[in-house]
Amino acid sequence: MAITFVSSRAKTTKDILQSLLKKAHSFRPFSSFCDKDPPSPDLVNELSRILSDYRSPHHxxxxxxxxxxxxxxxxxxEQVLKRCKxxxxxxxxxxxxxxxxxGFQHSKxxxxxxxxxxxxxxxxxxxxDFLVEMRDTRKFEISSEIFWIVFRAxxxxxxxxxxxxxxxxMLDFGITxxxxxxxxxxxxxxKKKHVRHAQEFFDKVKDDFTPTAKSYSILIRGWGEIGELGNASKLFDELLGRGSEIDLLAYNSILESLCKGGKVDEAYKLFSELRSKGFVPDAFSYSIFIHAFVEVNDMHSAFRVLDRMKRYNLVPNVxxxxCIIKKLCKNNNVEEAYLLLDEMVERGVMxxxxxxxxILAFHCDHNEVNRxxxxxxxMDDYGCQLDRHTYNMVLKMLIRVGRLDRVQKVWESMDQRGFYPPVSTYAVMVHGLCKKKxxxxxxCKYFEMMVDEGLPPYTETCNLLRNKLIGLxxxxxxxILADKMEKSTSCSIQELSSIMRGTKVPRKVDDKMRCRGEYSDESDDWRRTDVSN
Structure with a gap:
């Protein structure tokens, strides 16, 4: 299908739709109140260890x-709380x-x-209970932002x-x-696909709040994300019928919904009419079509749209x-992915x-250690911080190909970069090493390190290591390992010691620890990508 994209000279508004996300995160703890002297990493580490060891109510x-x-x-x-989330x-x-x-007072x-x-x-x-205490003691002014956190949770x-x-x-807390x-x-x-609940509540209260085009755009995009194009179109028609001022964001939302619903031709027809309606497509308008083409693996059309954007000085977001880089790697076009990486830097998109x-996943899947x-x-040169996915992929590959010398160097570099390995990374090490003669x-060494750090291992990890030791x-x-686990100040690690001993297995130990908040959302990540081979 040939699509010709028109010119655009208007200022880019590609990130308008993400403004909600930015606002929703503006209250979050990730831009700390800074004292004159930043806290020592060792002090943060020591306090975090105490919180991990003394997690039981009777401690x-x-x-x-x-x-x-x-x-x-x-x-x-703030730093300790972030570390112990x-x-x-x-x-x-x-x-x-x-x-x-x-004399101490917590920050906002x-x-x-x-x-x-x-x-x-x-x-x-x-x-x-915490919110009620804040309200009743008046030690801290509760704002809408706190409730946004609750909505998200x-x-x-x-x-x-x-x-x-x-x-x-919100009214109970003095907030209208x-x-x-x-x-x-x-x-x-x-965002979590509870679109029907959102729509029902919106319909119930919309006459009390006079919703804007942005309100409708959120719901239109929500319906599009779950493939309900009919509801998205119906809502867009309602927006038009209300006589409200419509912005480009609303049109981008229906364009995206049409593309996600497989109606790319219909989306392009509407796209072509934007100028006559007084709107000039922005970078996000074009990016909608890039995502649509990448989804069906039509990379030629995706790059044609990207080239058109360059011609009109429109820059896609990261x-x-x-999206393009991932598909290129999946198609084994890793060299093109590198060219796109260079282009990003050149165009000011880090x-x-x-x-x-x-790209790293491609190299690891193909055991390309040096690359x-x-x-x-x-990544280090450009100041990009490595995450657990980065480490887990690389460590798994290095163990698989037998480069244990490199494994040690990568592990030691974590501390230098300020990265604290989570349970999934320890699982990669233990599971991977168990498979090597x-x-x-x-x-066992990494298993003991995990216990020393107060991190409860997965039941699968305990079972695997035990079976390997008995088998040899x-x-x-x-x-010895069970004794060490029993001496841990972590109740969860103490419970897991029975698995290592081979006595009666605590029922659903992993589930119990998730309920206590001792495993983060990354708990299952190692199973999917890190120790599956």
Whole structure:
């Protein structure tokens, strides 16, 4: 299908739709209040270890934290809370302890971090208790932004009705909801595909809030994301019928819905009419078609749209570039992917970790050790921080090809980069080394490191290591590991020691630990991409 794209000289508004996400994250803890002196990484690490070790309700965490009283600062508290985002009970107790220190006052970010931690770990009763306490004591002014965190937590937990109930509770906390709060709610619901709940609530309250074109755009895009083109079109027609001022964002939303519904020709017809309606397509308008072509593996058309954008000085965002790079690597066109990486830098779009990881996955799948390590060096040169996916892919490949010397160097580099390996990364090491001859002791070493760090291993990891040790006739090592696990201050690790001993297995231990917030959302990542081969 041949499509000719028209010229565009208007200023780019490609990221308008993402403004909601930026607003929703503006309250988040990821831009800390800075003290004059940033906290020592060693101090953050030491406090985080305490929170991990003293996670049980019967632990006297206050006494252990007391020697650090004089070192507390708002920045330090924020960094520790960020580091311990999966230790909801410990983080909460740490927050309360710090609050009682003479002269200490938590920052706004610290309050937001804690609500995010409690909500993310589904500790909703504790979350509401905390909010009620803030309201009643008036030690901290509750804003709409805190409720946006709650909306997001309920949406992620697949509890859309509770997210809506939280919206209705805003008045109880002295906050009169605005159309902006309504937009945040329906945006977060739609993001997690709870579009029907969002639409039903929107229909119920829209006469009270006078929704804007942005409100409709969120829902139109939401319907398009779940393949309900009919509902998206119906809503767009309703927007037109209301006589409201329509912006380019609304048209981009229906264009995207049409393309996702397989109506690319119809989308292009509407695209061609934008100028006559007084709108000039922006970078996002064009990127919609790039994504549509990439989806059906029509890379020729995707690059034709990209070339047209260059001609009119429109620059795709990193998400659009990543979409193309990922497909190129999947098609074994990794050299073209590198050219696109260079183009991004030239055009002022800095590649992110997903840009590099897409190419890195290709090198790791093909056991291209040198190219993979060279790409990691490039990430360092451009200041792109490696994430768990980066490390897990590389470590798995290096173990698979027997380059244990490189494994050690990569592992040691984590500390230099300020990366703290999660459970999934330890699982990659233990599972990978268990599969290699003569490396079982190395697997035990990393297992012990994980226990020392207070990270509860997966039940699969415990079972695999135990079976390997018994199979090689060194069952006594399982007793040594079990003894070490029983001495851990982590209740979860203590429970897992019974698996290592081969006694009665605790039922659904992993599920219990997830409920406690001891595994993050990355828990299953190692199964999908890291130790499957």
């Amino acid at each position: 006297d965490i206050q006494s252990v934290l007391h020697p650090f009283s004089s070192k507390m600062s708002t920045n330090l508290v 999966n230790l909801s009970f410990s983080a909460h107790r740490f927050f309360l302890w710090a609050r009682e220190l003479p 970010d610290s309050h937001h971090i804690l609500v995010d931690i409690l909500g993310s770990s589904k500790q909703f009763p504790l979350t509401w 309920y949406s992620r937990a697949n509890l859309p009705a509770e997210a809506i109930r939280a919206f209705n509770k 909801p605005t159309v902006n709060d309504l937009d945040q709610l329906i945006y977060l619901l739609c 998400y659009t570039y990543n 590649p992110d970790v997903w840009s590099y990881n897409a 993979a390590l060279k790409l990691i060096s490039r 003569h490396n079982l002791q190395e697997a 006739g060194i069952a006594e090592q399982t007793e």
